[in-house]
Amino acid sequence: MYSKLTHLQSTFTADCVIFGFEEGELKVLLVERNEYPYKDWWALPGFFVEHSETIDNAVERILYEHTGLRNIFMEQLYTFGDLKRHPQGRVITVAYYALLRLKGQSTLKPHSTYVRQAVWHPVENLPELAFDHAHIIDRSLEKIRQNIKSTPIAFELLPEKFTLTQLQKVYEAILGIALDKRNFRKKMLNYNFLKELDEKQQGVSYRAAKLYKFDKRKYAKIFQNDLSFKK
Amino acid sequence: MYSKLTHLQSTFTADCVIFGFEEGELKVLLVERNEYPYKDWWALPGFFVEHSETIDNAVERILYEHTGLRNIFMEQLYTFGDLKRHPQGRVITVAYYALLRLKGQSTLKPHSTYVRQAVWHPVENLPELAFDHAHIIDRSLEKIRQNIKSTPIAFELLPEKFTLTQLQKVYEAILGIALDKRNFRKKMLNYNFLKELDEKQQGVSYRAAKLYKFDKRKYAKIFQNDLSFKK
């Protein structure tokens, strides 16, 4: 349906680092490889870039083929070109990453025989990985740790409606530190891009928390001033 | 001496965005092309990546061939892969950038017949550029504007010994805004990574300013704590 595979398409591949958040943990999506090299190893979803497509198209296609995921907004992380990262010689790879809102749909169906299954793994406890993929994941983690301080990526990991405690847990999982509840709330609410809803959390066996929504429009209004610095 | 050129090496190139600071202005190094496509146009130093080299090696080699510059620490910016960025089809390019201390040695000698000359141009006033190089420079500028707020890249643009006013000028040129002299000095000196020297500026026809040095060791000590966040 997408690519026909020949012996060696190119020496240029694209890899996807897809993060999700579940059970208070940050997870990353790995595939079990069904082809050499690294047959039977866990790896990032990734494959050769075709000569006729942009890199952006390629990662989109590859992610779909490997995991069934579509319409995921991915951002480029870095391009890796070490001579020894691939056993078949110098294969350059461009890595992309994305943060994903998990909706319980953990049924990920590869559309490619090159991978056997796609499974979420906690980033704190990863199996041994093919190629330099462990390194690529480390670099992605660094990146999102940086980004979470300056951009609203935390919301991409949460359902549309979330509680402030859930939001705090995302920050804590990514930054790897405990945050003060009152200070966290004060700061978040001061930004004025959260909309308090008239709904509460459902199905918990304790006092239900208020739900909030991330308001993109307000965020854009506030941070379009990104370019204006004070002296 | 470096690469022998064949008709079409690959569809993968590397481009270098080299910034310098002179006369209170941020400048970028451009080459005048001597080959098609874009013969006679101004462009970034850039060429095909060989199959046997890492990307890091390639940019180093290419920069030397085009400008005679060596041992420049370059950092990867982004990889561009639009279908229309190159008239010969989809040529992916990985862009690197660097900040350079100009020592009056503006004699840049290409070692390649593919370019005619290499010349510094003020970023505020660039000629029309080949390929998507104007876009690549824009992206590099964004990047260094971000970086100058969190890393000591300003010092890479200055001579080893500099005055606080020169340092402020670098910040102002990159950020594109005027800064308050007293607040700027207070902040910089508070970081404690500047070493005040017993020397003064020479050859100026007005009160000579004190010279300072950037102290890498102190910087490393202070900012190795980068990983420690307050709650």
Added chain:
DNA sequence: AATATAACGTGTATTTTTTACACTATCATA
């Protein structure tokens, strides 16, 4: 109905950082 449980939701005082703002000092030169 009473109680236990588990997370919710809130305020204040202190410290630190950022910002605004203007004049005197010094050196070289005319």
Added chain:
DNA sequence: TATGATAGTGTAAAAAATACACGTTATATT
């Protein structure tokens, strides 16, 4: 010795970050 040009300096006010603890509420259990 006067002029021109940049160097060098401090304080007060505002804003942001930090530290810190307990009563509230919904549900489940007895």
